Amino acid sequence: DIVMTQxxxxxxxxxxxxxxxxxxxSQSVLSRSDNRNYLAWYQQKPGQPPKKLISxxxxxENGVPDRFTGSGSGTDFTLTISSLEAEDVAVYYCHxxxxxxxxxxxxxxxxxxx
Amino acid sequence: QVxxxxxxxxxxxxxxxxxxxxxxxxxxxSSYGIYxxxxxxxxxxxxxxxxRYDGSNKYYGDSVKGRFTISRDNSKNTVYLQMNSLRxxxxxxxxCAKDESGYSNWGQGTLVTVSS
Numbered sequence: 001d002i003v004m005t006q007x008x009x010x011x012x013x014x015x016x017x018x019x020x021x022x023x024x025x026s027q028s029v030l031s032r033s034d035n036r037n038y039l040a041w042y043q044q045k046p047g048q049p050p051k052k053l054i055s056x057x058x059x060x061e062n063g064v065p066d067r068f069t070g071s072g073s074g075t076d077f078t079l080t081i082s083s084l085e086a087e088d089v090a091v092y093y094c095h096x097x098x099x100x101x102x103x104x105x106x107x108x109x110x111x112x113x114x
Numbered sequence: 115q116v117x118x119x120x121x122x123x124x125x126x127x128x129x130x131x132x133x134x135x136x137x138x139x140x141x142x143x144s145s146y147g148i149y150x151x152x153x154x155x156x157x158x159x160x161x162x163x164x165x166r167y168d169g170s171n172k173y174y175g176d177s178v179k180g181r182f183t184i185s186r187d188n189s190k191n192t193v194y195l196q197m198n199s200l201r202x203x204x205x206x207x208x209x210c211a212k213d214e215s216g217y218s219n220w221g222q223g224t225l226v227t228v229s230s
Contacts, residue, residue, distance in 0.1 A: 001176075040216030042159075049209050049220035050159065056215060093159055097216050101173035103149070105159040 002026050002096050006106035012114040019081040021109045023094035028074045031098065038098035041070055041079045044108075045090045053092075054079070081111075089113060116140040116219040118210050123224030126200055134195040134224055136210030144168070144188040147213035150195050152206035153223075162208070165193060178204075200228045 003026040013019040029038045037057035042050035052061050054070035057077055067082040081088055094106040122134040136148060150162040163184040164173045172184050183196040193210060205228045211217035 038216075042217075044159075049223055050217075051220070052216055052218055055218075059215075061218075095159075095216060101149075101164045102161045102175050103164075104161060105151075108158045 001102050002029065002098065002104050004094055004096055004104050004106040006092075006094055006109050008109060009107065010110040010112070012112045013081075013084045014114045015086060016083050017114075019084050019088070019111055021079045021092050021094075021111070023072075023077040023079070023106050025075045025077075025096055029096045029098040030074050037073055037077070038096055039070075039072070039077050040095045040097060041068075042093045042095060043088075043090045044093065050093060084111075084113070086113060116212065118212065118219055118221035120208060120210055120221045120224035123208065123226045125227045125229060127230050128200060128202055128228055130200050130228070131196070131198045132200065132226060134197065134208055134210075134226070136193040136195075136221060138191045138193070138212070141212070143191040148186065148193040149211045149213060149217055150184065150193075150208060151211060151217070151220075152204075152208045152226075154203075154206045157206075160206070163195060164213070167213075197226070200226075202228050204228050 005024045007022045039057040041054040044050040053064050058070040069080045071078050091108045091110050093108050097103045117139045119137045147166050149164045165184045181199045186193045207223040209223045210221050212219040
């Protein structure tokens with residue numbers, strides 16, 4: 001199975017500052033057939049289900065603010081929040097959906113306000 | 115709009131069984147695979163099972179293989195998760211999610227508690 005490792009486990013950032021979360025997969029999630037990275041990012045707030053923010057490593061879902069940016073390829077990925085807002089406090093997960101299941105998740109990164 | 119509604123959770127003793135349901139609406143259900151993902155209290159997300167749009171392929175996580183069975187009824191727009199031989203470590207919120215460029219839509223979840 002592909003192992004997804006996020007860093008850091010928790011992060012405290014001041015309002016208006018940049019937040020960066022990293023995700024590393026144990027093997028490449030870049031498909032040679034369609035040149036797509038099968039990597040998504042989710043945001044989960046307390047008491048709510050996860051919400052998909054980004055798919056294909058860098059494609060923002062409809063309605064997701066443009067302060068959220070996904071980048072990377074192969075085995076190394078990053079979620080960047082350019083200017084942190086109070087509503088962004090949540091746990092963030094990376095997730096690979098490459099090939100046949102199981103589709104593993106990172107352990108999560110808890111983002112708080114400093 | 116797309117809606118997924120889980121039901122069937124509850125409290126069960128170790129060794130017992132439960133059947134979860136995921137009722138879908140707002141999209142062509144028979145064209146999409148469905149996943150089950152669980153989350154133990156205070157923990158991260160764990161992938162549980164998947165069924166293809168036509169039910170022809172099913173996959174399970176190692177921790178549930180041989181105990182859980184996923185199925186679907188496209189005439190009822192519903193996916194099921196039959197859970198047998200339940201263990202205390204199966205205690206979690208169980209979510210179903212739609213297969214589209216990752217897991218595009220999630221239900222609110224149904225809570226399963228395995229306790230004596």
